[in-house]
Amino acid sequence: MKIEVVENVLKYNKDQAEKNRKLFNKNNILVINLLSSPGAGKTTLIIETIKRLKNEKNIGVIEGDISSTYDAEKIKEHIDDVVQINTGGSCHLNATMIDQALSKLDMDRLDIIIIENVGNLICPVGFDLGEDYKIVMSSVNEGDDKPVKYPPVFIKSNPVLLNKIDLLEISDFDLGFFTSEVKKLNPSGDIMIFSSKSGKGLDEWISWIRKKIK
């Protein structure tokens, strides 16, 4: 008798992710898997993105949290296509959870799905959800050393986002250090810096999405 545990989990996830990816491609949906620490501002970025694009594109959001519907309710004020996944303690979403969420979204109608992963810089990195882009967002108040301390998520992300640049002036965040550390890990990755709150720099992010829509 063979004992297969971890490998099976990852293999099963990979298979389900490929099924999700095929479904997304069949429906011409751009899918973004957004990762960050708790409180870096994923939900605010998603809301600001919706505000800027909802008159031209149909956007759906899948919200991942260990519990609560707090963020989903905030997004529901702006669009109808929101599904909350409560992982029940697990520190990341997986491809099966996404598959279940998709049954509650109108795939024929949507142009973009943004998946807000559980707030965590470590666990979500290894779990493909079938997305087109895995994107990490760091924020100024977390400090400039996040690429040094959490390399894998920065290696796998393109682009890399930096939020809350309105706080640069009152912090000791060294933007040159941050960008050079990201470039060491991910030489071909673009870095976009902005403040979701003030809107400064968000145009580049919105243009990037427009270019990637299928």
Next chain:
Amino acid sequence: MKIEVVENVLKYNKDQAEKNRKLFNKNNILVINLLSSPGAGKTTLIIETIKRLKNEKNIGVIEGDISSTYDAEKIKEHIDDVVQINTGGSCHLNATMIDQALSKLDMDRLDIIIIENVGNLICPVGFDLGEDYKIVMSSVNEGDDKPVKYPPVFIKSNPVLLNKIDLLEISDFDLGFFTSEVKKLNPSGDIMIFSSKSGKGLDEWISWIRKKIK
């Protein structure tokens, strides 16, 4: 043949944690397991704590990160008893890692050991390290909704710390909401609010440690 995986891991961890706890008690060492999101300011709090207590007590620090010795180097500028644990990707410390780190600390001499866990609000919660106190630190810039979105860590923590209150004025953080949500989860838990950077409010934290020293 029985397949036992997850339970064994947790049982084994619990057994090792009890061994660590006995060793800490035998040596009269106060042990704090400090948890937070990435960038909430654990390292800065530890350094400010060391500055205020090192002339009266011997302090050791165990630094947990998935990779790098970045934080340990910063702390080494203030005290000699620092051990870095690189988890190699794991999102939390476990009791065996602590056991290995202890062999590099002078247990006869130390009065306090602060364990800086991996930056993560989810995974470290379930892993007892043998500590006296598991303490979560949230920070103003993460937003006031962390207790709603990550309940388990707030349930298990006493006291609950809130850092970066120097940013309260320029943020929309609702201190009343934060404290009432923490109280719902953890009615008997104390809440200490401060800014490690400015020093405001840190006296209460330092007094708390002084009272707990064995």
